[in-house]
Amino acid sequence: MIDLRTLRENPDVVRASQRARGEDPSLVDSLLSADESRRSAVSRADSLRAEQKQLGKLVGRAQGEERTALLAKAKELAAEVKAAEAEQSAADQALTEAHKRIANLVEDGVPHGGEDDYTVLKTVGQPREFEFTPRDHLELMEGLRAVDMERGAKVSGSRFYFLTGIGAQLQLALMNMAMQQAVAAGFTMMITPSLVRPEIMEGTGFLGAHATEVYRLREDDLFLVGTSEVPLAGYHADEIIDLSGGPRRYAGWSSCYRREAGSYGKDTRGIIRVHQFDKIEMFSFCAPEQAREEHQRLLAWEEEMLAKVEVPYRVIDTASGDLGASAARKFDCEAWVPSQSAYRELTSTSNCTTFQARRLNIRSRDADGKPQTVATLNGTLATTRWIVAIMENHQQPDGSVVVPRALRPYLGGQDVLTPVK
CATH class of the missing domain: 3.30.930.10 (Bira Bifunctional Protein; Domain 2)
Structure with a gap:
């Protein structure tokens, strides 16, 4: 797999490498999109887990009706966390698949062309x-x-x-x-x-x-x-x-x-x-x-x-x-x-x-x-x-x-x- 930092910082280098190989440069855009979706999913899941942790502390200190309300909210939040984690897992898989479709970056100085262009x-x-x-x-x-x-x-x-x-x-x-x-x-x-x-x-x-x-x-x-x-x-x-x-x-x-x-x-x-x-x-x-x-x-x-x-x-x-x-x-x-x-x-x-x-x-x-x-x-x-x-x-x-x-x-x-x- 290529380094995702290179992809994020200079996607044109990756596109040029794909073209030099005779491969589809649009796969680079697919990988960029998958990377952004994955980072967004991770951020959302992390945010919800942090909220869930904070809510757990409030539940531990609450009593009576306040506790009942907080427990109901905690149940809803738990469902949201589960959904967000599932979304993150799917995004991880999509990123991996898109990542695998990109070949290694061609080194500078390699002759361009096909089998007979050495x-x-x-x-x-x-x-x-x-x-x-x-x-x-x-x-x-x-x-x-x-x-x-x-x-x-x-x-x-x-x-x-x-x-x-x-x-x-x-x-x-x-x-x-x-x-x-x-x-x-x-x-x-x-x-x-x-x-x-x-x-x-x-x-x-x-x-x-x-x-x-x-x-x-x-x-x-x-x-x-x-x-x-x-x-x-x-x-x-x-x-x-x-x-x-x-x-x-x-x-x-x-x-x-x-x-x-x-x-x-x-x-x-x-x-x-x-x-x-x-x-x-x-x-x-x-x-x-x-x-x-x-x-x-x-x-x-x-x-x-x-x-x-x-x-x-x-x-x-x-x-x-x-x-x-x-x-x-x-x-x-x-x-x-x-x-x-x-x-x-x-x-x-x-x-x-x-x-x-x-x-x-x-x-x-x-x-x-x-x-x-x-x-x-x-x-x-x-x-x-x-x-x-x-x-x-x-x-x-x-x-x-x-x-x-x-x-x-x-x-x-x-x-x-x-x-x-």
């Missing part, structure tokens, strides 16, 4: 010039017996797969390398739950426009997470945490589940767009004034990992219309995929400012000891999709794949993955 901040490395026709990742992985798509579909349906043999080892190697880097940088390692309560999923902003992407277990009223960002954000829900020593950072390893609603016909070959994958996610809680610097640090750690797998990539500043509801700014790192002659996303890091923490009631104490809402940020450190870029960029004419040097210790020292005859 700004390329930098490009690292040059796409390789092949002296042979490069294979795509699926052909390479099948030659290595690293994946079984057919049996994945047989067991679970389309967009599911088995990572087999060296494929499974490669994923574990990637995850372990990412986790070791995170721990070395001071992150606390976490293996997170795959199922979360509705209030945690909603608190992170995933039940808005992208709710169709989320798997739900209705009988248990739980949701499967699409990223460990969700349980990590909820880890400190309803807590006041100590940030006196600087940002509190976690690295979560989880399996992730996405319905891929609306992606029919897109990336149906291989493991680029699938329903289940593994991921290491960085997550940071920090003071709001530290959030922009922390965002740059998360991006730098992502680039450090990309350097280790030796693939060409670019960093893009995502346009305002392509931000998730929680993000004020998002940087993506996209690796070159030779078979597609295109850059494809491998990492994403978002500054969610105080938006998620306000929903989840996560605070820290400022220098005066007063509780203040914290900022939250997240960033990808490795996913199953990285295998695509590694396979395609490091392939050899015979279908073998050279293992990036930094990854070799996590694969028992193997330097080349050789096709199985």
